[in-house]
Amino acid sequence: MTFIEESARNLPPLAFTPQPMDFDHPPVDPVAECERWFAEAWRLPTPNPNAMTLATSTTRGVPSARTVLLKAFDAHGAVFFTNRESRKGEELRANPVAEVLFHWDQLGRQLRIAGAVTELDDADSDAYFATRPRDSQIGAWASDQSRPLESRETLLGRVMASIERYDGSDVPRPAHWGGYRIALDTIEFWQAHPFRIHDRVVYRRSGTNWLTTRLFP
Numbered sequence: 308m309t310f311i312e313e314s315a316r317n318l319p320p321l322a323f324t325p326q327p328m329d330f331d332h333p334p335v336d337p338v339a340e341c342e343r344w345f346a347e348a349w350r351l352p353t354p355n356p357n358a359m360t361l362a363t364s365t366t367r368g369v370p371s372a373r374t375v376l377l378k379a380f381d382a383h384g385a386v387f388f389t390n391r392e393s394r395k396g397e398e399l400r401a402n403p404v405a406e407v408l409f410h411w412d413q414l415g416r417q418l419r420i421a422g423a424v425t426e427l428d429d430a431d432s433d434a435y436f437a438t439r440p441r442d443s444q445i446g447a448w449a450s451d452q453s454r455p456l457e458s459r460e461t462l463l464g465r466v467m468a469s470i471e472r473y474d475g476s477d478v479p480r481p482a483h484w485g486g487y488r489i490a491l492d493t494i495e496f497w498q499a500h501p502f503r504i505h506d507r508v509v510y511r512r513s514g515t516n517w518l519t520t521r522l523f524p
């Protein structure tokens with residue numbers, strides 16, 4: 308077996324100094340701390356700092372993971388949008404729990420958020436859909452997400468058909484496309500340190516309070 312080598316990479320320095328989290332005295336409010344981490348991640352020179360790995364599973368415990376984009380975040384949860392008839396949509400319907408994970412390598416940070424999942428209401432899904440570029444709106448109609456596709460031509464044909472169908476009018480949100488909100492049941496902050504002596508703290512919601520536990524890295 309050949310192992311992948313770890314090599315020192317010469318990366319350009321960050322254009323700002325991230326503010327360290329105090330793991331000895333974790334902040335009382337992890338939501339505000341998440342928002343602070345997001346604000347710093349948004350300053351990274353990377354195309355999708357809001358990309359997160361979404362893990363779901365079937366009721367039999369078969370896991371699956373994929374990247375989605377965080378589109379809203381507050382004390383009520385983390386929101387993303389997708390085709391609800393996709394594999395993830397089917398898994399979430401049967402087993403409405405999920406975890407999302409961000410890894411911002413340049414910041415040496417990993418953030419995990421897990422909790423119960425609910426569908427965003429139609430008004431919020433409509434409002435977000437209306438902000439999307441028209442091409443993305445057409446794409447939502449054209450893609451039978453997660454279904455077998457015989458050729459790229461088939462997909463392009465469906466794109467053209469959707470373009471023609473909505474020519475001269477607004478593109479409505481497909482009923483099968485919308486948002487999901489992951490409740491903030493647990494939140495884990497992870498900060499890299501030299502020699503793998505990393506910091507971790509997990510917050511667990513307990514009523515209106517948060518319980519914190521420091522974890523070995």
Ligand SMILES: Cc1cc2nc3c(=O)[nH]c(=O)nc-3n(C[C@H](O)[C@H](O)[C@H](O)COP(=O)(O)O)c2cc1C
Pocket residue numbers: 355358371372373374375376377387388389390393394395396452453
């Ligand atoms: C950077 C990036 C961002 C993505 N964002 C989304 C997204 O917000 N929503 C979505 O449905 N798929 C998104 N995708 C595609 C998903 O990773 C995935 O391929 C798709 O949703 C089908 O997943 P499923 O078959 O497990 O349901 C993104 C992919 C990448 C690489």
